[in-house]
Amino acid sequence: MGSTVNKKIRSRIIGVGAALPKKIVTNKDLAQTIDTSDEWIVERTGIKERRIATTNELTSSLGVEASEIAIKNSGLKNSDIEMIVLATATPDNTFPATATAIQKGLGIKNGYAYDIQAVCSGFVFALESADNAIRLEKIKNALVIGSETFSRILDWKDRSTCVLFGDGAGAVVLQSDSSNTNSGILSNHLHSDGEYKDMLYVDGGPSTSSSVGFLKMDGSGVFKHAVKNLSSVVEEALKYNNLKIDDIDLFIPHQANSRILEAVARKVGMDRNKIIMTLDKHANTSAASIPLALYDAVENRKISKGDLILFLAMGGGFTWGSSLIRW
Structure with a gap:
């Protein structure tokens, strides 16, 4: 038998957070190392600059930073989080899941944490996963994160790809809501x-x-x-x-x-x-x-x-x- 969804319960975003590496790389910076220009990149992509992670900035550390802001903005405590879902294509390690490193970084001992890999679609896939858990009444509070260090999988000599990507993390706190407010x-x-x-x-x-x-x-x-x-x-x-x-x-x-x-x-x-x-x-x-x-x-x-x-x-x-x- 499958679990039953409570149609009266919705998942509501109650906190949002973000984190970006400190290093900014502009199109003009890239033009010094590859055959490109600011005008060429802006015309074809709309991109002017991107953030690039340094050695001590990881997918997990960016995820922790974004999560702390999201949880603070939600009004909850870290210990209130029962589920962590991380969307990433650039994990810290092959295993374990980088979500567990974020769980450790947040000092959370309860609940469970795992990664979802759907590349650029990952955040909406992770959002549905947490939404389902809430609507099935398995949990009340979930942390959904998208965190990437794509700069580590780019060929910086290939101008067709390296100009397109940047690093960063964003997070939301989802909470069960049965108030029938339609939110x-x-x-x-x-x-x-x-x-x-x-x-x-x-x-x-x-x-x-x-x-x-x-x-x-x-x-x-x-x-x-x-x-x-x-x-x-x-x-x-x-x-x-x-x-x-x-x-x-x-x-x-x-x-x-x-x-x-x-x-x-x-x-x-x-x-x-x-x-x-x-x-x-x-x-x-x-x-x-x-x-x-x-x-x-x-x-x-x-x-x-x-x-x-x-x-x-x-x-x-x-x-x-x-x-x-x-x-």
Whole structure:
């Protein structure tokens, strides 16, 4: 027998946090080591700078920093957290799960912690996992994190990939809410299709090369599928909730590439003024990009109580998904 979902319970975001490495690398900095320019990068990606982790900045340490801020903003204590889900494609170690290192860093002894790997879609996959646990009444408080150090899997001589990515972490605290206020996570929509796994991957791993490789990408193929899949998952969320595109107050997409996001906006009719963009200063931070953008929106008072917010993401695999939230 399966577990029964309590439809009267929703998961509500009650705290958001973020952490960025101290080192800033601008496009002009990159132009000193590879054949590129600030103009070339901005025109094709929308990126102006990115944060790069130093030796003592790890996926776990960035995750701990973002989590501490999220928990503080939630009004809870670290010991109140019963579940930690970390979305990352750049763990500290092959095993154990980096989420357990974050659990240790936060001094949490209770509950459980694990990693989810869906690359750039990871945060929405992790969010659904925690949401399900709350709605099944297994826990009341969950910590969902996206943390990445993609700079460690980049070929810094390949200008087609190294200019795109940055490091960082974002976190949210989810809490069970049975107040019937209609706030919280309304729906999640997840997909994957392994047929396209070789369009975006890292050429290494313990089972194949016994080493960590570098990121490889079919740029035009990724662009084509990203526009199609992101558009479809927006429409899926709208249809499921009986909404129209104009009903959404804010779109917080995975910060992949400005051209991809502009193409999706045209295809589904998004109001550009409703799209939260941090790509210019963060670059593509993979699973960290949505919570980083959410934190930026909260800090800059771009979100009001009752707003409908749509998260949307696509990553290697391919994986893609969306989450609709009422703030």
